[in-house]
Amino acid sequence: MPAKLKGAQILVECLQREGVDTAFGIPGGVNLPTFDALYQSKIKVILTVHEQGAAHMADGYARATGRVGVCLATSGPGATNLVTGIATAYMDSIPVVAITGQVRTSVIGNDAFQEVDTVGITRPITKHSYLVKDPRDMARVVREAFHIASTGRPGPVLIDVPVDATVSEAEFLYPEQIHIRGYRLQTAPELDMAQVMQAAEAIARSRKPVLYVGAGVIHAGAAAELAELAHRAHIPVTTSLLGLGSFPETDPLSLGMLGMHGFEYTNYAVAQCDLLIGIGARFDDRVTGKPDEFARHAKKIHIDVDPSSINKTVLVDYPVIGDVKQVLRALNAQAKPLDTADWLRTIREMRVKYPLMYREKQKLLPQYIIQQISEATHGNAIIATGVGQHQMWAAQFYQFNRPRSLITSGGLGTMGFGLPAAIGAQFGRPNDVVWDIDGDGSFQMTAQELATAAEHHLPVKVAIMNNQHHGMVRQWQDLFYEGRHAQSRLNPVDFVKLAQANGCVGIRVERKEDVHSAIEQAMHTTQQPTVIEFVVEEAENCWPMIAPGKPHDQMLGTHDVLEQDGGVPQHRRAEPDEESKLSLG
Amino acid sequence: MSEKHTISVLVENHFGVLARVSGLISARAFNIDSLSVSTTEDPTTSRMTIVVDADAVKLEQVKRQLGRLIDVIDVQELREGEYIDRELLLARVNANGATKAQLEQIAKQFGGRIAHATAESVVMEASGDTKTLDRLVEQLRQHQITKLVRTGRVALER
Numbered sequence: 001m002p003a004k005l006k007g008a009q010i011l012v013e014c015l016q017r018e019g020v021d022t023a024f025g026i027p028g029g030v031n032l033p034t035f036d037a038l039y040q041s042k043i044k045v046i047l048t049v050h051e052q053g054a055a056h057m058a059d060g061y062a063r064a065t066g067r068v069g070v071c072l073a074t075s076g077p078g079a080t081n082l083v084t085g086i087a088t089a090y091m092d093s094i095p096v097v098a099i100t101g102q103v104r105t106s107v108i109g110n111d112a113f114q115e116v117d118t119v120g121i122t123r124p125i126t127k128h129s130y131l132v133k134d135p136r137d138m139a140r141v142v143r144e145a146f147h148i149a150s151t152g153r154p155g156p157v158l159i160d161v162p163v164d165a166t167v168s169e170a171e172f173l174y175p176e177q178i179h180i181r182g183y184r185l186q187t188a189p190e191l192d193m194a195q196v197m198q199a200a201e202a203i204a205r206s207r208k209p210v211l212y213v214g215a216g217v218i219h220a221g222a223a224a225e226l227a228e229l230a231h232r233a234h235i236p237v238t239t240s241l242l243g244l245g246s247f248p249e250t251d252p253l254s255l256g257m258l259g260m261h262g263f264e265y266t267n268y269a270v271a272q273c274d275l276l277i278g279i280g281a282r283f284d285d286r287v288t289g290k291p292d293e294f295a296r297h298a299k300k301i302h303i304d305v306d307p308s309s310i311n312k313t314v315l316v317d318y319p320v321i322g323d324v325k326q327v328l329r330a331l332n333a334q335a336k337p338l339d340t341a342d343w344l345r346t347i348r349e350m351r352v353k354y355p356l357m358y359r360e361k362q363k364l365l366p367q368y369i370i371q372q373i374s375e376a377t378h379g380n381a382i383i384a385t386g387v388g389q390h391q392m393w394a395a396q397f398y399q400f401n402r403p404r405s406l407i408t409s410g411g412l413g414t415m416g417f418g419l420p421a422a423i424g425a426q427f428g429r430p431n432d433v434v435w436d437i438d439g440d441g442s443f444q445m446t447a448q449e450l451a452t453a454a455e456h457h458l459p460v461k462v463a464i465m466n467n468q469h470h471g472m473v474r475q476w477q478d479l480f481y482e483g484r485h486a487q488s489r490l491n492p493v494d495f496v497k498l499a500q501a502n503g504c505v506g507i508r509v510e511r512k513e514d515v516h517s518a519i520e521q522a523m524h525t526t527q528q529p530t531v532i533e534f535v536v537e538e539a540e541n542c543w544p545m546i547a548p549g550k551p552h553d554q555m556l557g558t559h560d561v562l563e564q565d566g567g568v569p570q571h572r573r574a575e576p577d578e579e580s581k582l583s584l585g
Numbered sequence: 586m587s588e589k590h591t592i593s594v595l596v597e598n599h600f601g602v603l604a605r606v607s608g609l610i611s612a613r614a615f616n617i618d619s620l621s622v623s624t625t626e627d628p629t630t631s632r633m634t635i636v637v638d639a640d641a642v643k644l645e646q647v648k649r650q651l652g653r654l655i656d657v658i659d660v661q662e663l664r665e666g667e668y669i670d671r672e673l674l675l676a677r678v679n680a681n682g683a684t685k686a687q688l689e690q691i692a693k694q695f696g697g698r699i700a701h702a703t704a705e706s707v708v709m710e711a712s713g714d715t716k717t718l719d720r721l722v723e724q725l726r727q728h729q730i731t732k733l734v735r736t737g738r739v740a741l742e743r
């Protein structure tokens with residue numbers, strides 16, 4: 001006879017079998033049995049200040065490690081506080097398992113104390129969800145939840161557990177096998193070789209190809225296969241925001257980021273290419289601008305594990321549905337060197353002609369600070385961000401070289417994501433350097449989690465670009481609302497005191513000559529979080545920019561405009577060495 | 586161009602599935618014309634027949650997104666001419682001694698019957714494909730319909 005265990009014990013036993021070592025959350029009435037069982041286990045449970053922090057930490061942990069992140073909350077307000085974090089993970093396809101407490105099964109639906117319909121509220125923002133009314137279902141549910149969260153197109157799964165299902169007992173039988181008949185094909189869609197061959201032929205015919213890469217390549221662990229295709233066939237690579245890191249930006253074939261705040265030359269390259277090869281990317285409107293004019297001269301290939309992302313915003317000529325790694329391997333088997341010498345030369349000329357620019361101002365510039373962080377960390381740190389101008393500047397001016405090095409909310413654009421995500425990443429990768437490049441507005445939305453980082457002596461480094469504004473909003477108001485700054489100016493806050501009050505090192509930097517030493521000080525602070533408040537220029541705009549709904553070759557804040565304004569070209573990448581110059585044509 | 590499509594969705598037979606399916610469709614701002622659910626020959630599964638108003642590209646999206654739901658086992662679009670469809674109609678219609686006979690006649694003509702009768706009204710029952718029942722409703726309107734229910738389409742490929 002198998003042993004009888006309480007539901008909460010089964011839950012914890014199953015978490016351990018999934019290899020969970022860390023979880024983030026806050027206890028409350030109905031999940032006390034779960035926390036009590038966790039207390040007696042090997043799993044390290046990190047108490048956060050707010051449940052949103054717990055969800056973002058689980059998310060940051062997952063993005064940094066590739067493993068499933070786990071967060072826990074009580075019923076009612078605990079669960080609703082998770083919602084923003086779950087939605088953030090959903091939009092970016094991040095494997096998270098959220099475990100919420102629920103009121104007793106017998107009172108569900110009675111508006112009991114702290115009752116909300118958590119499964120109902122989270123239905124549109126989870127990949128799947130469960131309500132476990134019977135402890136006999138617990139083991140199967142936990143097993144399925146981790147499987148679903150981490151396979152196919154990953155995503156968050158919610159397990160809602162009424163308190164009675166955690167205290168009553170059931171025989172513990174660990175399900176070795178998983179049978180989910182509605183899910184089999186999604187985990188391993190059968191590769192249609194005809195689709196692959198058509199794509200391979202389109203590639204072979206192309207003279208001006210561009211690889212457009214999203215986070216799907218990172219999720220699939222296919223960076224090596226991507227590099228092989230690019231190098232073997234001589235195809236330049238641009239990435240979406242979430243794709244940054246999938247292809248080293250030091251590589252001469254790297255075009256960096258495309259889209260709304262992508263590089264000018266990169267967007268021109270996309271506008272001119274004859275073949276766009278989308279891989280694990282979802283043709284987001286921040287990337288495509290006006291969808292029917294996106295890469296309008298190009299045939300389009302779209303490789304994705306999720307059939308529903310094909311033709312969603314942009315109609316493609318050659319869809320290939322399948323695991324990105326598997327598809328890339330199949331394509332690599334066909335790939336031959338293409339004659340792209342002229343194309344690469346054109347791109348190289350455009351790169352030199354249309355560099356990123358900015359003009360020095362009286363006050364510090366975020367772009368400069370980020371360049372300095374990039375240099376100090378050799379592009380090898382993990383960078384988390386908030387949402388706004390600083391996020392786009394981080395994407396532009398930090399040189400990302402490794403997968404899982406940029407942790408940012410791309411799909412939902414969640415302000416307040418940066419700090420807790422950085423904390424989660426640092427828990428997952430204790431030996432890596434983790435920076436949160438944040439805005440003063442975003443940072444304050446979850447700043448209370450500094451206390452969590454300090455409690456655990458995490459050496460997370462926070463660089464706040466304090467422009468005293470919701471800078472991106474202010475920029476749009478200046479561009480599109482005649483400068484009326486409706487509610488975009490922030491109240492002044494002393495971030496140094498805020499840091500110190502939370503047990504962190506606090507530094508304020510106002511002069512260019514102090515930037516480097518402050519960064520060095522943070523790099524050498526290994527037992528405590530460091531918060532650097534950079535007092536930066538308030539009116540600086542993030543350029544270049546594709547105005548919403550405009551095509552890629554009609555950008556604002558282009559290099560020639562900035563040049564007239566006294567802008568200076570910024571060489572963010574190391575000059576290609578001799579050998580790579582050759583491969584650039 | 587927007588038009589009516591019939592999709593047949595095989596799902597796990599447990600609670601919450603209907604909410605997932607209908608939620609997904611309504612979240613994409615599609616109007617569900619009708620939706621019917623019942624268990625199948627296998628009691629662990631249910632089949633939903635859904636009629637939606639959508640253009641072809643969007644419909645393709647919805648089918649794929651439905652396929653992405655974990656509780657959905659299979660999604661099939663039933664194309665015009667390839668399936669048999671029926672719905673059941675019940676209508677309460679005002680009737681007196683004189684019109685009752687006419688209504689009986691109409692029922693007969695549509696293969697239906699009078700399921701219940703009082704001094705002032707009858708309840709007519711009929712089944713058929715959507716167009717046939719639409720025609721029936723037209724005829725009944727000439728008498729006065731006080732209440733009308735239709736089950737929505739169920740369909741099976743030929």
Ligand SMILES: Cc1ncc(C[n+]2csc(CCOP(=O)(O)OP(=O)(O)O)c2C)c(N)n1
Nearest residue numbers: 388389390413415439440441442470471472
């Ligand atoms: C939770 C949330 N609320 C509102 C917004 C809208 N929004 C986008 S960017 C932005 C301003 C961000 O300001 P800050 O974090 O200071 O960054 P900056 O743009 O100044 O670098 C706002 C309010 C959002 N993305 N997320």
